[in-house]
Structure formats: structure tokens, C-alpha cells
Amino acid sequence: MWIVPDxxxxxxxxxxxxxxxxxxxxxxxxGLNLGNHVGDDPEVVLQNRQCLQQQLGLDTAPVWLNQxxxxxxxxxxxxxxxxxxxxxxxxxxxHLPCVVMTADCLPVILCDRQGTQVAAVHAGWRGLVDGIxxxxxxxxSVPGSEIMAWLGPAIGPLAFxxxxxxxEQFLAHDPAATDAFKPHGEKWLADLYLLARQRLASVSVGExxxxxxxxxxxAGQFYSYRRDGVTGxxxxxxxxx
Numbered sequence: 001m002w003i004v005p006d007x008x009x010x011x012x013x014x015x016x017x018x019x020x021x022x023x024x025x026x027x028x029x030x031g032l033n034l035g036n037h038v039g040d041d042p043e044v045v046l047q048n049r050q051c052l053q054q055q056l057g058l059d060t061a062p063v064w065l066n067q068x069x070x071x072x073x074x075x076x077x078x079x080x081x082x083x084x085x086x087x088x089x090x091x092x093x094x095h096l097p098c099v100v101m102t103a104d105c106l107p108v109i110l111c112d113r114q115g116t117q118v119a120a121v122h123a124g125w126r127g128l129v130d131g132i133x134x135x136x137x138x139x140x141s142v143p144g145s146e147i148m149a150w151l152g153p154a155i156g157p158l159a160f161x162x163x164x165x166x167x168e169q170f171l172a173h174d175p176a177a178t179d180a181f182k183p184h185g186e187k188w189l190a191d192l193y194l195l196a197r198q199r200l201a202s203v204s205v206g207e208x209x210x211x212x213x214x215x216x217x218x219a220g221q222f223y224s225y226r227r228d229g230v231t232g233x234x235x236x237x238x239x240x241x
Contacts, residue, residue: 033232
């Protein structure tokens with residue numbers, strides 16, 4: 001029902017990435033849809049969220065975000081029943097899950113080596129190019145060299161077609177981004193995973209794991225907006241015990 005990150009995080013750092021398996025949603029949202037902004041029945045989405053919280057044994061509900069492809073990363077200090085406007089969250093509080101929703105965009109989770117701080121980031125290409133990863137790393141009280149990252153399921157480099165204007169925005173920030181784009185007819189195939197690794201490296205985060213899945217290619221396991229248009233959302237969560 002979910003993916004457990006394979007990374008050397010401290011034992012008290014817990015994280016999972018959901019798939020579409022399980023859940024009560026039907027139609028194009030079939031499975032464990034956790035997005036309440038995509039046209040699914042709000043009551044069913046609430047049931048899915050409550051089911052996830054129960055199965056993970058979370059005492060506190062995740063703090064869900066209203067994601068708008070911004071670079072806003074909020075500090076979580078207490079639970080919230082209302083969604084927070086941001087595309088990332090950070091906390092040093094125990095039992096307070098950070099969560100982001102995706103359906104092709106890249107979820108990035110972060111923790112420090114001591115297991116005292118965590119963050120979750122929703123990184124589509126707009127967030128990546130504008131610097132949301134850098135914003136999240138800046139929230140930590142330790143340097144980037146003391147932080148590790150895991151890249152969750154996103155659209156893969158063989159499926160993410162973009163226009164030349166997207167490529168130019170990345171190259172304007174860092175010419176090395178050219179390695180993340182391959183010609184595809186009159187457009188380009190972009191590697192979100194590589195772009196994220198480059199941005200993490202720019203702030204000294206060298207321990208980066210994950211980045212193997214493709215949401216577009218695996219319809220049985222993942223929602224994909226690029227593939228289906230009307231679809232659900234999976235979630236990636238991280239918290240401190």
C-alpha cells in the first residue's frame with residue numbers, strides 16, 4: 001500500500017510514500033486518493049486520509065497543504081485541521097507529520113543526520129527552478145552537509161516532455177542543467193530527479209537517495225496527471241518519533 005524509503009535515516013525518522021493501492025475512491029480516482037481538490041467525493045477522501053493515519057499509527061493527523069507550485073515552506077509547530085497554503089513544510093516537533101501530495105511532480109523529503117528535523121517538499125518543475133529545495137534546506141539549523149534527502153515517485157525522464165522555455169529557465173540558473181534535458185522532436189525530455197540532485201548539491205546536500213520510480217509509466221501503482229488528466233493524488237510523509 002505504500003513505499004518505505006530505502007535510506008540511512010536515523011531510526012526515529014519515519015517516512016512513507018503512498019501508492020494508489022487500497023482506499024475507497026472510485027472512477028478515475030480509483031484507490032487511495034488523498035487529494036481533496038481533484039473532484040473526488042470529499043467524504044471518501046477524508047475516509048482515505050483517516051485510514052492512512054490509522055494504519056500508520058499516527059497520533060496526530062498530517063498537516064495537509066494547499067499546494068500552488070510556490071516556493072513557500074512553512075514551519076509546523078502544532079497540528080492543524082485546516083490546510084496550510086504552502087508547497088513544503090518543516091518541523092522539529094515530534095509526532096507532527098509533514099506531507100506533500102503529488103501525481104507526477106517530485107516529492108522530496110529531508111532529515112538531518114541527528115534525527116531532530118524533517119521536511120517535505122512538493123517540487124514540480126516550477127518549484128525546482130524557483131528554488132523550493134533551497135528554501136527547505138535553509139529551514140534546517142544545520143548545514144546542508146548534515147542533511148540527507150530521499151526523492152519519491154515522480155514522472156520519469158523518459159516521459160516528462162517540456163518546451164524549450166522550461167529548459168531555458170533551468171539553464172539560466174545553472175548551465176549544468178543541460179545534462180537533465182534530452183532532445184525529443186521539437187521539445188525536450190526533462191529529468192526531474194537529476195534537476196533535484198543538482199539543486200540539492202548546490203546547497204551541499206550530497207546524500208541523496210531514491211529517484212527510481214516513474215508515475216507516468218506505472219498506472220497500476222501511481223496516479224499521473226500527465227497521463228490521465230483527471231486523477232487522484234498520492235502522498236509522501238515524514239515525521240519524528
